Structures are given as C-alpha cells and as structure tokens.
Amino acid sequence: MLKDYPLNKVFMLIEPGPVLLVTTASGRKKNIMTISWSMPTDFSPNIALLTGSWNHSFEALMKTRECVLAVPAADLMKTTVGIGMCSGTDTDKFQKFGLTAGKAQKVRAPLILECLANIECRVEDYVEKHGIVVLNAVKAWIDDERKERRMFHAVGDGRFIVDGRTVNLRKMMEAKLPSGV
C-alpha cells in the first residue's frame, strides 16, 4: 500500500546512491529503464540523472517531460538488472517482469507498485553537453508495509552491494541538517 511521502525528504531516497527504475509513458506506451547514475542537486527537490539516446525511454522522457523514479528494494535486484538488459523498442517490460503499473497523481508516467518508493517528476532541464537530465520531484509515495526495505547499489562491473547496517550520527550532524528531516 503506497502512502504519501513528503517532498522535502525525497533527496533521502536518492542521496544513498541506489539503483533506480525510471518509468515513462508516451501515448499509450509505457516503458521502464534502469539507471544507476543519479544524485540530488537540491532540496527543492531536484534530482540529476544520466541518460541519453542509447536508452529507448530517453525520447519519451524528452517529449513528455515527465517520468517516475521508482526505488527498488533488494528483492527486486534481478528484475531491475533484467529491465536494464532489454529494450522497450520490442518489450513491454511491465508485462515481461510481472510488474504493476499504478496511476500517478501528477504525471502520466506510471508508478511501479512493487517498488519501495515512487517519485513523480517533471523534467526541469537537460544539460545536453553532459547528458544530465535535471528532474523536479512533484509528488512522492512510499510503501510503508513492505518487508524488504534495503536498497542496492551498482558497482558497474556486474556486482551489486546491498545496504548493510545503519549508523546514526544525527547528534554529530544536527547543526547542518536541513529542517524537517
């Protein structure tokens, strides 16, 4: 069950550096791509990611100026890699991987209901020189009931690192934390 997730905390889903799924919808065709190069760029919240014409979703992203960033948990690791290994040109990835497309509130790109979190985004800018797409998050959702909540990180050579233990240094950092987190 997805619940509202506050926009001022969206950067906390991206800052740890998890692998992300990005959905787009162009006309009646929806697609998903796997992205492992991303970062927050401010608390507004804006998020930068790296993509380009080598990804089939890129055209839809540029045309519709909308997408959803879905955050998969560790139990979706093989699904996430599989999504990255085939192309939306000839594959309905929702069908192929048994994923459920949910209706987003502010964009036409679909949510992925199996994911830990979903972030509805509009394209704010495209820095063509570097292939950097800057997104603005307009609505976010979290699955509060999901058991597996660990994200995972790509190394780049086929290995993936699952989140390990969490260390809380909040007291040390209190003076520099953005308000409300």
Added chain:
Amino acid sequence: MLKDYPLNKVFMLIEPGPVLLVTTASGRKKNIMTISWSMPTDFSPNIALLTGSWNHSFEALMKTRECVLAVPAADLMKTTVGIGMCSGTDTDKFQKFGLTAGKAQKVRAPLILECLANIECRVEDYVEKHGIVVLNAVKAWIDDERKERRMFHAVGDGRFIVDGRTVNLRKMMEAKLPSGV
C-alpha cells in the same frame, strides 16, 4: 600503500554512491570537504558533484580547477562527518583529524593517504545553473592492503548506511558491461 588504479574503472568507485572527501590546494593552503551528492557522467571518466559557495573549498576548486576525490572506508565515517561539520576558513582539517596529505601526481591538491582510494581530477566544467561541477579524472590510486574496504552512504538525516553483502550478477549483465571492467 597506494597503488595505481586504472582510469577506466574509476566510475566503479563513484557509481555505488559513497560519501566522498574532496581535497583542494590553494597556494600553500590545503582543505577537505565532505560531499555526498555525486555521480559518474561517462566512462572517460567524468564525475559530477554538487557544491557551491557555501563550501569554503569551492573557491579553491574554481580557482585551481583541480581537486582529489578521496573515498573513505567505513572506519573513517566519524572523521568524514567531522570534516563536514567544520570549515576550512578557520581549521586545518588534515591536522585536526590526523590525516596524512600525500603528494598527487598530476594535480596539486593532496591525496588522503588513510582513504581506500584517491582520484586526481581536473575541473572540466561548472554548470552554474544547477551547481554541478563536472570533473575529469586524470589519475587514480587504491590502497590494496587496507583491511576495511566497505564504503558508506549518506541518507541525509544523519544516518549512514555501510555496504552490506555483494551480489554478483555479472553473467546476467555481461553483454552490457563496458570493456575492461
């Protein structure tokens, strides 16, 4: 003991999304800042990170057009957070945190010898509109003998996630891996 680390694998140090230390040298003054918003932008290898005038190091970075990205391991977590909590305006951070500045080969910014890896970089571009600095890595080093090799990731609210177990899906991904990794 630091050894050469191949440039074509540098993106693998950044892609997982670890917290980074960034050193600069301006004249005789060296400094360190903590950065947790970064991503690779290509395999050349270029790396984007988020910073701005709120960081004392930013001026030196823009002036010298050089820095070193040092990758701390989990045993340096408190040191890394401490570095982020004070300013180079009034603190010699190498001295305060007992870190050793090593001589880099291609830039004047220092290596941090206690770190797992060090990446010597030149500033390739500054996308002022988004505060994104694009770096080009020109030389990299790894400490092959260091025992603690787990990186750590910032959540953004004072919590940090240490690398957990590694899953190898190389066989699944073989067709899409860049050559040589």
